Each structure stands twice: as structure tokens, then as C-alpha cells.
Amino acid sequence: MSGEKGGTRYRVEALGRQHDRSGFSCGSEPLDHYLRAQAGQDARKRVAAPFVLCEGEGNTVLGYYTLSAISVDIGEWPETVAKKLPRxxxxxxxxxxxxxxxxxFQxxxxxxxxxxxxxCRSLxxxxxVAAxxxxxDAKDARAVAFYRRYEFIPFADQPARLFLPLSVIEKLFP
Ligand SMILES: CC(C)(COP(=O)(O)OP(=O)(O)OC[C@H]1O[C@@H](n2cnc3c(N)ncnc32)[C@H](O)[C@@H]1OP(=O)(O)O)[C@@H](O)C(=O)NCCC(=O)NCCS
Known part of the structure; x- marks a missing residue:
């Protein structure tokens, strides 16, 4: 997907061999290392789908995220969510x-x-495939604060794990 923010033309696409990730540095070594050493393999093995942010026509990676399917025990969801679901x-x-x-670029x-x-991609x-x-999974308190800004809700027993219902996300992209 592409779009513009503050005059910058961004492109987001699936990670491929053309993307240059050698200089990527976000301030978290595990996240840098994952992009450089693991993301390609995870994509090939279908355990995660990495997407990268590039600018204009360039292939330098400015940012990335990964998506995967997971299952969460019914008991982990807050009661207000769980009570509306089949058992x-x-x-x-x-x-x-x-x-x-x-x-x-931060x-x-x-x-x-x-x-x-x-x-939007998850929606x-x-x-x-329903979700x-x-x-x-926020890696530290700053990351928790970033996601809370977008109304993600922490799980009671795992405050570094937060969720945003697709029913809420749907309203963001009418
Ligand atoms: C967290 C991170 C992704 C934010 O990216 P960024 O490009 O700096 O964020 P943006 O410039 O798009 O900020 C968007 C909004 O979020 C706010 N924001 C950014 N980081 C924030 C934080 N840690 N806590 C609360 N709000 C934050 C900004 O102030 C901005 O709000 P505003 O528009 O009202 O000013 C980036 O700092 C990063 O990669 N950090 C290291 C890795 C990391 O922590 N990843 C998170 C999860 S694993």
C-alpha cells in the first residue's frame, strides 16, 4: 500500500530480496537483528509475513512489521469481550x-x-480468514505507551500484550 505523510511518499510492501536492510537501526538490537537475519527466513517458512516501509522509488528499509495468525485462550480475553463470544x-x-x-525517521x-x-491489512x-x-507484544513501557495512544487495550495478566478489536479497526477504515 502507498500513501503520503507530511509530504513524504511512503510505500509498504512484502519484504523481498530487493530491499536493503543492512543499515537498519531502530534503537532495539533484537528488532534490528530480526530484520537483517531472520525476517526473510520467517517469510519463506510461512511463520510470519514481514512488510517493509520504503520511500519514493527507493528500496532502503525505513521500517517494518510482521503479521501472523495466532489463537488466544478464551480465558485470556477480558470478561467484557469474552461474554459476547461463543464458548x-x-x-x-x-x-x-x-x-x-x-x-x-522516528x-x-x-x-x-x-x-x-x-x-488496514489485518482488516x-x-x-x-476471521480474526x-x-x-x-510491546517490548517495553515506551512501546506500550505508543500502542495505548491508538487505544490498544492491555490483557489483564500480560500488560505488555495489548489488543485492538477488528470491530474498532473497521471504523477507522470506512
Ligand atoms: C515506537 C515507534 C515505532 C514509533 O514510531 P515513530 O515513527 O517515532 O512514531 P510517529 O512519529 O509516527 O508518532 C506517531 C504518534 O505517536 C506518538 N508516539 C511515538 N512514540 C511514542 C511512545 N513511545 N509513546 C507514546 N506516544 C508515542 C507521537 O508523539 C505521535 O503522536 P502525535 O502525532 O500526537 O505527535 C518507534 O519509536 C520505534 O521503532 N521504536 C523502537 C522499536 C519499538 O519500540 N517498537 C515498538 C513495538 S515492538
Whole structure:
């Protein structure tokens, strides 16, 4: 998907061999290392789908995220959510496993652009393969604050794991 933010023309697409990730640095070594060393393999093995943010016609990676399918035990959802669901033991969701922006581009709206792309893509996918919510695993308190800004709700027993119902996401993309 493509779009513009503050005059910058962004492109988000599936990670491919053409993308240059060698200089990517977001301030979190595990997230940098994942992009450089693991993301391609995860895509080939179909355990995660990595998407990258590029600018204009360039192939330098400015940011990335991954999506995967997960199941969450019915008991983990807040009562207000669970009581509206059939009593299936597990409920399907989409995991936004990682999301990161290169340090040189942080604070310029790229993170929001990438998050919205991930939510929109998850919404489209959920129309073919059902998911109740998008779940994120925030790596630290700053990441929790970022997601809370977009109304993600923490799970009671795992405050670093947050979710946003697809019913809410749907309203963002009428
Ligand atoms: C968290 C991260 C993705 C944010 O990306 P970014 O490009 O800097 O964010 P944006 O510029 O798009 O900011 C969008 C909005 O979120 C706010 N925001 C950014 N980081 C925030 C944080 N940690 N807490 C609360 N709000 C935050 C911004 O102020 C902005 O709000 P505004 O429009 O009202 O000013 C980026 O800092 C990053 O990659 N960090 C390292 C990796 C990481 O922590 N990933 C998160 C999950 S694993």
C-alpha cells in the first residue's frame, strides 16, 4: 500500500530480496537483528509475513512489521469481550509481532503510517480468514505507551500484550 505523510511518499510492501536492510537501526538490537537475519527466513517458512516501509522509488528499509495468525485462550480475553463470544476454547487473532522505524525517521509520522497499514491489512485479511482482534507484544513501557495512544487495550495478566478489536479497526477504515 502507498500513501503520503507530511509530504513524504511512503510505500509498504512484502519484504523481498530487493530491499536493503543492512543499515537498519531502530534503537532495539533484537528488532534490528530480526530484520537483517531472520525476517526473510520467517517469510519463506510461512511463520510470519514481514512488510517493509520504503520511500519514493527507493528500496532502503525505513521500517517494518510482521503479521501472523495466532489463537488466544478464551480465558485470556477480558470478561467484557469474552461474554459476547461463543464458548470456543480458543479465539483467532492476528499478531502484529514486531513494528519498528529506523531512528533517522522516528518522530515524523512513519510509525503511525506503518501501524495504520498493518491495521488496514489485518482488516482486509480478516474478511477472508476471521480474526477477533489485532494483538501486539510491546517490548517495553515506551512501546506500550505508543500502542495505548491508538487505544490498544492491555490483557489483564500480560500488560505488555495489548489488543485492538477488528470491530474498532473497521471504523477507522470506512
Ligand atoms: C515506537 C515507534 C515505532 C514509533 O514510531 P515513530 O515513527 O517515532 O512514531 P510517529 O512519529 O509516527 O508518532 C506517531 C504518534 O505517536 C506518538 N508516539 C511515538 N512514540 C511514542 C511512545 N513511545 N509513546 C507514546 N506516544 C508515542 C507521537 O508523539 C505521535 O503522536 P502525535 O502525532 O500526537 O505527535 C518507534 O519509536 C520505534 O521503532 N521504536 C523502537 C522499536 C519499538 O519500540 N517498537 C515498538 C513495538 S515492538
Amino acid at each position: 470456543y476454547p480458543v479465539v483467532p487473532a492476528t499478531l502484529l509481532g514486531r513494528l519498528a522505524i529506523d531512528r533517522r 518522530g515524523q509520522g512513519a510509525g503511525e503510517h506503518l501501524l495504520m497499514d498493518a491495521l 482486509q485479511a480478516s474478511r477472508q 477477533l482482534a489485532v494483538i501486539v
